[in-house]
Amino acid sequence: MDPSRTRGRRAPFLRRTTVLAVAALAASLALAVPTADGAVGRGSRSTQEPGVTVSLWEWNWRSVARECTDVLGPAGYDGVQVAPPQNSLKRTALGNGSDTVLHPWWEVYQAVSYDLTSRMGTEAQFKKMVKTCRRAGVKVYVDAVINHTTGQGSTSYGGVDYTPYRYDGLYGPEDFHAPSGECPSSDGGIQDFNAKAQVWNCNLVGLEDLRTGSDDVQAEIAGYLNKLIRYGVSGFRVDAAKHMPPRDLDAIYSRLNRTKDGVKPYWSLEVLPGGPGVLRPEAYLRSGDVLGVDGARQMQQAFKSYTADHTGSLSSLEVFGAAAGLTPSGKTVSFVTNHDSERNDAGDYLNYKDGATYVLAHQWLLADGYGSPQVYSSFAWVTKDDSPPARADGRITDAVCGQGWTCVHRDRGIVAMVGWHDYVGAAKRVNFWTDDANVVAFSKGNRGWVALNNGTAPKEVRVQTGLPGGRYCDVVSGAEQAGGCTGTVVTVGSTGFATVTVPAKGVVAVTRASRL
Structure with a gap:
């Protein structure tokens, strides 16, 4: 969750034959026969922690399922992270003169209910996608929006209507911090991002902040996540985790069931850098892995800020990871960019528009091995709010590489380095x-x-x-x-x-x- 937004939110070592098969795929991206139903991916650490994953951000469920079978499984990707699947805000009108996108990407980050009817597809399509990906040897990780509900509108993709702080059959005013009098700011929003009481108890850019310390709220959230686990989901990226105390996250996690692989679900937390003490990523390490935002910034400085005096040169990455002040490798999801950072106003992160440099940075990350590397692959955009390719009603159309979809994860050099990364494993x-x-x-x-x-x-x-x-x-x-x-x-x-x-x-x- 990017606090700068002003409208809503936005393996075991491979055998020789397997390595050669991955190399062949890198050259041709040929199809391969999926593995047996229920097979897990090829992570190089443990059954819980992922190996190389790809974020197919805001791909619809049909397209993710096809990609798991045709590309991700054969290429050796351990897992795929998908967009928030819950029912969300569906805008019906533009907001103001500067608002030109009716269905921006961040609609899916404004939860209305935990039904799985979303811009990406139906509940049946989601279940089929998870089953298909698992059959291809690819685990599915869900972007979970559990800190808040909406900040605008009254209509959802699932047809559920709502009013501020009232979501029939799910939440009422007593389930939110602001109406309950627990937000200390004057307007119910976060005015000081260094004050933990505001960061944890007030509305982030207008999004209605749930009382995640409440037993009733925890039960609703855990019920939603456990439904996804029953369908075969292996873990979660917890959106806006910085805006929940670790104790609340721990309490929710303690209610979660084991996955189909017999382990507790993977749990990675979006805790942006900045802020004192308890608000820093390091303070959340006991509650889960964290997203490597600082590492992405260091890579941008090395790959794109090169000058004649060698400031910011690639050689600076001789010191990378924990030795460079980043969170521990075993507790970090590492990436070149994600959906928030690629839209950074200051240009502090790389994105697909950097072309060969963007690809090379992914290859560096896979070679270095810091964290659990994630390749980011999404859609082309001009303005920061742009929708993924979609119908007029906002529902996302099938992903076709080169037609609005970047498909960086298919780049032959990246695919080759996925296989290389899996083969070398944890070697020093x-x-x-x-x-x-x-x-x-x-x-x-x-x-x-x-x-x-x-x-x-x-x-x-x-x-x-x-x-x-x-x-x-x-x-x-x-x-x-x-x-x-x-x-x-x-x-x-x-x-x-x-x-x-x-x-x-x-x-x-x-x-x-x-x-x-």
Whole structure:
């Protein structure tokens, strides 16, 4: 949840054969046969924590299901994060002279009821999508809006009407902080984002703040989340978690059932940086993982703020993760951008409009391995409020890559690095080399080696790969085929050194499994 908005809200190691199959997919994005029903994804940590996920933000349920089968499962993505599925505000008129989008993206972040009739589809379509994705080996993670309800309107996509603080059969005024007299500000909204009583008990940009400490409210929220778990959902991104005390989040989580994989659901919290003590992301680490917003900012500074004196160069990422002041890797969902940060007014984060640089940043994140990496793939936009491709009534149409949908997750270089990331697993980063500007290279133990070039010209490097001598097929530019390589071949000498030309805005990556 972005507090600056003024209108609503916005695996186990892979076997050699599997690695080669992923490399082939990176070259062709060919279809593959899904796994048995109920199969889980290929996370490299535990059954609860995800491996590489993709946020198919505001894709409709039919499109997510198709993508799980055709692309995500074969490519090795462990999971997919989907938009909030609950019934939400449906605007019927523009608000004012500067309001030009009838159905902005943030409609889905204004909850009306916990029925699963949304812009993305029906409850039956949602259930089918989850089942289809699980059959393809892809877990589903839901963006959960549980801090608040709406801030405007009176009509929803599910046909439920409402008035301020009154949602028939669900919530009444006694279930909200402001009407209950628990918000200390003069207007019921957050006036001081450093005051915990306001951040936790007042309305965020007009959104009606639920009394999440109430037993009745907790029961309603847990009932909604448990329904999603029964349908096969594996975990949640908790929207606006910073606006709920950790104790409330813990109480809700304690009511949640185990998933179909037999574990408690994954729980990642949107706690934006800034604020003192109890309002910082670090204060929420005992309650769940947190979103790596600061890491996304550091990547933007490294990839896009490069200057002649090397300030902000790619080489600065030699120190990244917890050593660079970020939250611990094992407690962080890491990403290049998300739906809030890509719309940042100051341009502090990368987005799809950065083209090759955006792709390269994703490849860096997958190579470095900080956090649980998430690839962000959504729709093209001009203004910050733009709707995803939709019908006149606001319902989102099927995703067609290149027709309003960016489909960055299909980029062959990103797909290749998903497989590389899964293969090297948690191996330690060693043999780091840099030209002190925009080229870096490093090994992951003795499992794999990678070089990245954020410069505008190819760069020849001679570096230690940490691999045994031999010829290796670059998984980014090609794949092993009939004993040969369709792309770049990296020749490693007996001492582990190799001389390699790294393409401009490009990557060369090999693993022990890609040895010819």
